[in-house]
Amino acid sequence: MIQPFKYCPYCSGSIEYKHIPDDTQLRHVCTQCKSIHYLNPKIVTGVLPIYKEKVLLARRAIDPCKGLWNVPAGYMENGETIEDGAQRELWEEAFAKVENIRPHLIYSIEQINQVYVLFLGDLLGPEFSIGIESLEVKLFSEAEIPWSEIAFTSTAVCIKRYFKHRSTAPTKVFVEKYQSDKKL
Template sequence: MSFRPPIKFCNQCGAAVKHAVPNDGDTRIRAICPACGVVHYQNPLNVVGCIPVLDDGRILLCKRNIEPRWGKWTLPAGFMELDETTSQGSARETDEEAGADIEMGRLFSVISVPRVGQVHLFYCARLRSETLNPGHETIEARFFEAKDIPWDELAFRTVSITLQRYLEDRASGTVQVHNIDLV
């Protein structure tokens, strides 16, 4: 069950909704407006980000200046916006959080986190420069060698798993997309 509160009012007409299984063959309880008939669906949110790496192998991490997990390190990532692709969202988040100039690469990991109603997508990215200009959501942006990654200070499990898999793949020369379910 997701942490999101149930829908209480119709976003089309404002009437109080009822919660039931629609009569259209659906099998889940949905918020249904008895006034206008709209069925409201709650779907997972997409979190998009990347693993920005310099040519020498150092990885860019950002120290969060916002909750949740203020003061913890993370890969640049955030919620995907409407009217953008997953890679565009990843590039935007990297610019907003680190002010980094990147060349977007391939999709690296897709991590489903049903407990919080999210899907995290991380791309590989090549940093074109060491110049950074972190935005207001970031206390500090810094490059880390693999041996210096602050594992105990990472903000999210999805970031930790993505970094671990990235470093394992890099060491073995493997190129793959990781599909992970965190239950």
């Protein structure tokens, strides 16, 4: 178990990883001020924008996976809803807006303590441009998706599930987890 920090951020006391009453998990507890520092998964939120049978992807200008294509997504911020977070990320990466935002994929990556919540949304029009975290932003048909240049497995699963099930009504929500050898 990796210690999240050596000293308590509140009082600089040393941290102990221990059992506390009425809890099933071990926790990081300050030996001095007794604060319990809970460590929980991070939520990544994003939206796959759809426009006339095509999807909008952004090529990453930042690491990890700089230069590869991704569904506009990023860490959810405090004080926003998960849908607003997805819209914010889309605006930051592609200066685009969607309507009719709906759940599509909940994807757990236990190995790195992250949960991806990815939505589908209808692009308001073919209006988008390169955001600060992107090198390029482009609409792709299913045949045009550059599969060998997709940034993350979550992105590949998101796109594949969309194209395979797009005619299904009502929209199916997929709940999956990362598997390195999984056939998508």
